[in-house]
Amino acid sequence: MLIGYIRPSIVDPNGTSQREKLTTLGCELFFEENHSSPKKRVELKNMMNTLKQGDKLIINRLSTLADSTRHLVELFEMIGKKGANLYCIQEDLDTSKEAGYSFQSVLKHIVDFQSDLISERTKQGLSEAKKKGVSTGRPRKPDENVARAIDMYQSNQYTLAQIKEATGISKSTLYRYLEQ
Known part of the structure; x- marks a missing residue:
């Protein structure tokens, strides 16, 4: 079964863009978080409990799935133990292909993943600060x-x-x- 996992982000706050991509790829079942916070990811737990042998989890990008490199490694291991596979659209990463990746490619994706997480958290923090009326950036001179x-x-x-x-x-x- 093709399973889609969606988590809101600053760029896609409603998950609409992610849902469109996952639907195009034929996802039959969706797990969608209501928030972008790394805490209380109920749908991630539900999805991981639902995964079975032969299922393929499809996500838009690695930062949708995990919140840190360690978390990503843990999820990869859990998906592998269940006999399922992962396809990540943005990074074109498909664990069902036996060709595999060179170490350089894997390392590049990990670095990109870290950068995406930092960028996403920065944008989220700036957005929340603006909502609270806090001015961002360098203070103006009187x-x-x-x-x-x-x-x-x-x-x-x-x-x-x-x-x-x-x-x-x-x-x-x-x-x-x-x-x-």
Whole structure:
């Protein structure tokens, strides 16, 4: 049986894109998480309990399935012990093919997997911060300091070092404001 596993992400918050891809590949049964959090993944447990000999689990990308490299290895072992296989669309990884992967390919996928997890968690954190009204990125310099730095620069009485010391405005920031 072809089994699809879906977990929301920042890029695909409703899992719609994942469901379309898995449906196209002929998945007959779906397990879909309601959240992207690594905790309380009820559908992952249900899916792992449902897997039987000869089943093929299909996912969009490795980061959909696991939350760390260790977790990924554990899931691969569990899937193998059940006699099932895994097909990952994004990485084009199919454990049912006997050709296998070279060590370099496997290593590349692990590195990409780690990068995807970091990127996903960063995007999720930024999204949650924005929802709470927290401004992200480097804090802006107070406008009065910028105005004071511009006045000091235009007076031709101060060096850039003195302006920076007095206002905290760097040379590049000052020039950026002067160009506006």
